[in-house]
Amino acid sequence: MSSESLLPAGAHNQTDVYAVHGADPEVLAYAMAKYSRSALSMRESLAEISAQRAEQFLNTFYFQYGHRSIADLAHIAFAVERLSLLAAIVLVDEQRWDGQERSTRYQNFMKSGWYLPDFGEDTGSRKLYIETVDGLFTAYQNTTAAVLDALRQRVRRPDEMKQEAYDRTLRARAFDVARYLLPLATNTSLGQIVNARTLETQVSRLLSHPAAEIRELGRKLRDAATGPAWAAGSQAASALVTDIAKIDPALGEQAGAMLTREIRTAPTLVKYAEPNQYLIETRKALEQAAAELFAGVKIAPAPVVDLVERTETLEVELAATLLYWASDYPYRQVRDIVATLPEARVNEIIELGLRQRGRHDEALRAFHAGAALRFDILMDIGGFRDMHRHRRVTQIQQGFTAVHGYDTPESGDAAGLAEAGILADYQRTVEGAHAAAARIAQGTAPEAALNAIYAYPLATKVRCLFKMDFAEAQYISELRSAPAGHFSYRKVAWEMYKAIERQHPSLAKHIRATDFDKPIDLLQR
Structure with a gap:
C-alpha cells in the first residue's frame, strides 16, 4: 500500500x-x-x-x-542584428530585461559596419559625417595595434601560459583602450529574452523616440513579435515531412501541419503597441521647464561619482529627478536649486511628470524615488554600457552630449596612450569628432541634432543617476572593481565604495572592493 x-x-x-x-x-x-x-x-x-x-x-x-x-x-527570444550602439543602448534600457550584446572586449568591431542616418539634401553634413566615422574607425584600428604592441613589450608571457591565451588576453586589453574611439554609429548585435509586457512597453518606448533608426527598430520588433517567427529546426522538420509524405502522403500532410506550421510568438499581446504620448509630451514639457529654471546657470563641476546624501523631502527628490532627466546638470546641483523653490512650484514640476499619463501608463521611471543611496555618475559611454546592465538599480540617464567632454584611457592597468606613442592622435581624433558633430547638428537634415550624436565616440562622457539599496551598492562595488574588469568601470566601482566609506564607514567595512589604485596582473582574466 x-x-x-x-x-x-x-x-x-x-x-x-x-x-x-x-x-x-x-x-x-x-x-x-x-x-x-x-x-x-x-x-x-x-x-x-x-x-x-x-x-x-x-x-x-x-x-x-x-x-x-x-x-x-509569455517569454519571447529575439535576435536583433546590425543596429547602432546608440540604438542598442536605448533598446536595452528596460528594468526587466535579459540579453547579451556583442562585446567590445572580445570582438574586433572593424568589420561590423556602421549606421548612416538620413541627411536629406544636406550633402555637406553627410560627407562630414562619413569622414568623421571613417576617421574614428581608422583611429580605432591604429590604437588597437599600437597598444597591443606596447603591451607585448611590457608584459612577458609566463612559461606556463600558452601563446594563444597570452595573445587573446593582451588583445582584449588593447580593445579595452581602443573602444573609446568607436562611434555610437557602430553596428552591433544582441539577443534578448523578454516577457510580452516588457516587450510591449519596449516597443512603445522605441516608437516614441525622436531618432528615425530607433523608431524603425520599434516597428521591426513589433513586426517580429506579431509575424511569423524563425524556427530553428524548420529545415530538419521539412525534410522529415518530405520523407514521411513519400511513404504516406496523407500522413505527410498531417505531419506537415504539426511540424512546419507557422508560429507567431506574440500575435495578440504586442499588436496594439503604439508611440507613448505620455512619454513624448512629458519629455517636452520637462525639457522646457528645465531650460527656464536653469537659464543662465552654468553646469557645476562634479566628480566621477557623487553619492548625494539625503537631505530633501520626497517631493523635492521627485521634482529634482524629473528635471535631472530633462537636463545636463549634476543631480546635486539640480536638487539644491529645486530645494529653494516654493512648495507650489515643486508640486507644479511633479504635476508636469504626471499630467499626460494615460489610463494604462506606468508613471515615469523618475518616480521610483526613496532609495537610500543615490550615485550621480559621470563616465565614458563605453563604461556606462557596462554599468547599464545592472537591473536592480533605478537608472535615470541624461541625453548624450559633448558638453561634459571626454575620457582618456588611463595607464596603470592598461598600456597608456602616451606609452604607445599615440596620445596626441587620440586627443586630436576625439576632439575632431566632437567638433564635427557640432557642425552636423547645425545642418539642415531632418534630424540634424540626432544625426550628430552618432558621431560621438564612446570616450564621450555621459551622466546617469543610479538609485539603489545597500545590497546592490555592495554587489556593484565588489563585482565591478575586480581586476578582470574594464578599468573604466573598475574606477567607478572603487569610487562608489570610497563614497560609501566616507558617509557610512561602519557599512563600508562589509564591502570587499578591490583597490583601483593598486597594480594588477594584466594577464588575469
Missing part, C-alpha cells in the same frame, strides 16, 4: 514538477493564467487550448480588463 493511499480523503503529498517545452508563448501564457480561473492542470489546459482560444482570452482579459500580468507569462 502506498503512503499516498494512507492519507485522509482530499490530502495529497506528492508535488508534481515538470518543465514545459514547445508551446507557443501566448498559448503558454493563457494556460498559466488559467490557474487562477480553472482547476485544470497545465497538461490538461495545454491539451484543450488552441491559438485562437488564446487570442480570444487575451483580447478580453488583457486589453479590455487591463490584466497586464498575464503578459509576464
Whole structure:
C-alpha cells in the first residue's frame, strides 16, 4: 500500500514538477493564467487550448480588463542584428530585461559596419559625417595595434601560459583602450529574452523616440513579435515531412501541419503597441521647464561619482529627478536649486511628470524615488554600457552630449596612450569628432541634432543617476572593481565604495572592493 493511499480523503503529498517545452508563448501564457480561473492542470489546459482560444482570452482579459500580468507569462527570444550602439543602448534600457550584446572586449568591431542616418539634401553634413566615422574607425584600428604592441613589450608571457591565451588576453586589453574611439554609429548585435509586457512597453518606448533608426527598430520588433517567427529546426522538420509524405502522403500532410506550421510568438499581446504620448509630451514639457529654471546657470563641476546624501523631502527628490532627466546638470546641483523653490512650484514640476499619463501608463521611471543611496555618475559611454546592465538599480540617464567632454584611457592597468606613442592622435581624433558633430547638428537634415550624436565616440562622457539599496551598492562595488574588469568601470566601482566609506564607514567595512589604485596582473582574466 502506498503512503499516498494512507492519507485522509482530499490530502495529497506528492508535488508534481515538470518543465514545459514547445508551446507557443501566448498559448503558454493563457494556460498559466488559467490557474487562477480553472482547476485544470497545465497538461490538461495545454491539451484543450488552441491559438485562437488564446487570442480570444487575451483580447478580453488583457486589453479590455487591463490584466497586464498575464503578459509576464509569455517569454519571447529575439535576435536583433546590425543596429547602432546608440540604438542598442536605448533598446536595452528596460528594468526587466535579459540579453547579451556583442562585446567590445572580445570582438574586433572593424568589420561590423556602421549606421548612416538620413541627411536629406544636406550633402555637406553627410560627407562630414562619413569622414568623421571613417576617421574614428581608422583611429580605432591604429590604437588597437599600437597598444597591443606596447603591451607585448611590457608584459612577458609566463612559461606556463600558452601563446594563444597570452595573445587573446593582451588583445582584449588593447580593445579595452581602443573602444573609446568607436562611434555610437557602430553596428552591433544582441539577443534578448523578454516577457510580452516588457516587450510591449519596449516597443512603445522605441516608437516614441525622436531618432528615425530607433523608431524603425520599434516597428521591426513589433513586426517580429506579431509575424511569423524563425524556427530553428524548420529545415530538419521539412525534410522529415518530405520523407514521411513519400511513404504516406496523407500522413505527410498531417505531419506537415504539426511540424512546419507557422508560429507567431506574440500575435495578440504586442499588436496594439503604439508611440507613448505620455512619454513624448512629458519629455517636452520637462525639457522646457528645465531650460527656464536653469537659464543662465552654468553646469557645476562634479566628480566621477557623487553619492548625494539625503537631505530633501520626497517631493523635492521627485521634482529634482524629473528635471535631472530633462537636463545636463549634476543631480546635486539640480536638487539644491529645486530645494529653494516654493512648495507650489515643486508640486507644479511633479504635476508636469504626471499630467499626460494615460489610463494604462506606468508613471515615469523618475518616480521610483526613496532609495537610500543615490550615485550621480559621470563616465565614458563605453563604461556606462557596462554599468547599464545592472537591473536592480533605478537608472535615470541624461541625453548624450559633448558638453561634459571626454575620457582618456588611463595607464596603470592598461598600456597608456602616451606609452604607445599615440596620445596626441587620440586627443586630436576625439576632439575632431566632437567638433564635427557640432557642425552636423547645425545642418539642415531632418534630424540634424540626432544625426550628430552618432558621431560621438564612446570616450564621450555621459551622466546617469543610479538609485539603489545597500545590497546592490555592495554587489556593484565588489563585482565591478575586480581586476578582470574594464578599468573604466573598475574606477567607478572603487569610487562608489570610497563614497560609501566616507558617509557610512561602519557599512563600508562589509564591502570587499578591490583597490583601483593598486597594480594588477594584466594577464588575469
